[in-house]
Amino acid sequence: MGKRYYCDFCDRSFADTGVNRKNHFKGVQHQRLKKQHYDSFRDPATILSDDSGKMPCKRFHAGQCDYGDSCKFSHMTQERRQQLQSMVAHQQAEKKRKLHEQLAEPSLDEWLEKRQKRLRKEQTPGAQEVSDVTYELPPFLNRPNLPPSLLPPASEELKNKPQCEWG
Numbered sequence: 001m002g003k004r005y006y007c008d009f010c011d012r013s014f015a016d017t018g019v020n021r022k023n024h025f026k027g028v029q030h031q032r033l034k035k036q037h038y039d040s041f042r043d044p045a046t047i048l049s050d051d052s053g054k055m056p057c058k059r060f061h062a063g064q065c066d067y068g069d070s071c072k073f074s075h076m077t078q079e080r081r082q083q084l085q086s087m088v089a090h091q092q093a094e095k096k097r098k099l100h101e102q103l104a105e106p107s108l109d110e111w112l113e114k115r116q117k118r119l120r121k122e123q124t125p126g127a128q129e130v131s132d133v134t135y136e137l138p139p140f141l142n143r144p145n146l147p148p149s150l151l152p153p154a155s156e157e158l159k160n161k162p163q164c165e166w167g
């Protein structure tokens with residue numbers, strides 16, 4: 001019993017001889033699956049732009065082209081192109097959405113939640129009850145990136161303010 005070669009792309013194995021391997025790697029089926037595998041890691045926009053410079057392969061579209069991957073003409077089917085185009089459109093929409101999210105100001109709920117957390121932290125057992133004074137921003141100032149001088153002091157800061165001795 002000789003060794004067997006297992007091809008990951010094709011999910012099949014065959015007797016491992018030089019000739020068998022060579023024939024297998026040349027096979028259209030193997031090349032198609034291999035390309036498909038690597039294409040799945042490539043950016044669809046890149047695939048499309050690579051392909052846009054190629055003339056359609058007459059042989060391929062007439063049935064079969066033996067050049068497979070190494071063909072200098074395009075083997076892109078209409079179906080595949082549409083699939084890629086919709087992938088690109090989807091990616092762009094996703095990018096836009098993310099950008100929009102980043103630009104969006106934190107909602108009032110988020111702000112309140114943060115504040116609530118801060119307050120809870122102060123109420124750890126054993127913490128000295130100093131005062132429950134909290135400073136709240138007027139609603140029109142409730143926005144991110146305020147200059148520090150406009151930020152209300154956290155009551156934590158008020159409680160923990162250094163004991164200055166002026167001399």
Ligand SMILES: [Zn+2]
Nearest residue numbers: 007009010030
């Ligand atoms: Zn294979």
Ligand SMILES: [Zn+2]
Nearest residue numbers: 057060065071
């Ligand atoms: Zn071709």
